[in-house]
Amino acid sequence: MNDLLLSSQIPGVIAILTALFSGACAGSFINATAMRAARGRKWWGSERSCCDKCGRTLSAADLVPIFSFIFLRGKCRYCGNEIARRHFAAEAVSSVLTCGLFIRWGLSPALVLSLAALWFGLFNSLTDIENGFIYDWGAIPLGLIGIALRLAYGGRPAALDGVYGAALGFGVIAVIILISRGGMGWGDAVLMLGIGGAMGLRYCALSLYAGFFAGGIVILPLLIMKRVTRKDAVPLGPFLAAGSVFVLFTGSFLVRHLAALLGRDAGWPWM
Numbered sequence: 001m002n003d004l005l006l007s008s009q010i011p012g013v014i015a016i017l018t019a020l021f022s023g024a025c026a027g028s029f030i031n032a033t034a035m036r037a038a039r040g041r042k043w044w045g046s047e048r049s050c051c052d053k054c055g056r057t058l059s060a061a062d063l064v065p066i067f068s069f070i071f072l073r074g075k076c077r078y079c080g081n082e083i084a085r086r087h088f089a090a091e092a093v094s095s096v097l098t099c100g101l102f103i104r105w106g107l108s109p110a111l112v113l114s115l116a117a118l119w120f121g122l123f124n125s126l127t128d129i130e131n132g133f134i135y136d137w138g139a140i141p142l143g144l145i146g147i148a149l150r151l152a153y154g155g156r157p158a159a160l161d162g163v164y165g166a167a168l169g170f171g172v173i174a175v176i177i178l179i180s181r182g183g184m185g186w187g188d189a190v191l192m193l194g195i196g197g198a199m200g201l202r203y204c205a206l207s208l209y210a211g212f213f214a215g216g217i218v219i220l221p222l223l224i225m226k227r228v229t230r231k232d233a234v235p236l237g238p239f240l241a242a243g244s245v246f247v248l249f250t251g252s253f254l255v256r257h258l259a260a261l262l263g264r265d266a267g268w269p270w271m
């Protein structure tokens, strides 16, 4: 009886481990790509990964996501230099959230859409944190992928919903930029264009709300404690991306309750 129960759970365990490992690998690749982009180096092609300090080319054993960092105790095997925590952080965040989205959506087209939003969001967060820059080519493809997937699985209404989401995301940030004259950057607007294309109108609105809410919770106390001033450029991309990921987990719950208030039905992602 117990054996039977155990064997029926093994495929689930393997799926979870696969999701965790895939997420860690994606995080490793995204982090490396973001570092190269932010430092103006080409990120495609055959450039090998090397130690940030001694420049030694890293072997496969040094590059296993998460595990290498733990086994090497966060230090380079060759020069003992501390490996930047961001490698581990990006891999761990991607691993856990990839697995979470897999559990949330199962093997489905909605999972592909969710992972695109997560991974592009992570990339843009990393470049925004490192040099305050969100690249058009790192954000716009998310919107295009989102609208294409919507068209493929949900038809024209779903694709149009993606277009509306992109317009809302870009438009809201653009209005804030024009009113505040520099409170946010055009990179944030382009990021929300990408996120909106993937999320659609209602999920984009919720993402904006959640993103601003998260930003407010973190930045307001820093302002009050004078750890940052209003003139400091606080990167807002990570909060916007975090808002969208939060909505990927909670959006249908939120929309269902809002829809009940508004007397409408709702089913992400295609309508």
Ligand SMILES: [Zn+2]
Residues within 6 Å of the ligand: 051, 052, 053, 054, 055, 056, 076, 077, 078, 079, 080, 081
């Ligand atoms: Zn080294």
